[in-house]
Amino acid sequence: MIEYVKTILQKVSFSTYLFERELKKGLRYLMxxxxxxxxxxxxxxxxxxxxxxxxxxxxxx
Structure with missing residues (x-):
């Protein structure tokens, strides 16, 4: 799952809003x-x- 979250963050890093939203979601999925x-x-x-x-x-x- 960690690789998936990393991939998403790299794709949305152009936008502060999207980056924060995806970081918050990603942290919920990680062990x-x-x-x-x-x-x-x-x-x-x-x-x-x-x-x-x-x-x-x-x-x-």
Missing amino acids: PAEIEEFRDWCYQMFGMSHQPILNRYFKPA
């Missing part, structure tokens, strides 16, 4: 063990463009 890996990936991929959104949903690493 607790996957969240840390997913958080790290999100900050690596989108930290420059969507950091305020990521900070709302994750504790900054």
Whole structure:
């Protein structure tokens, strides 16, 4: 499931609104063990463009 959520986020990263909506939905689908890996990936991929959104949903690493 984590790969599916990553794919969706990459496709909607052009829009702040869509990115936040899909991030919120994606977090509901992930297992607790996957969240840390997913958080790290999100900050690596989108930290420059969507950091305020990521900070709302994750504790900054």
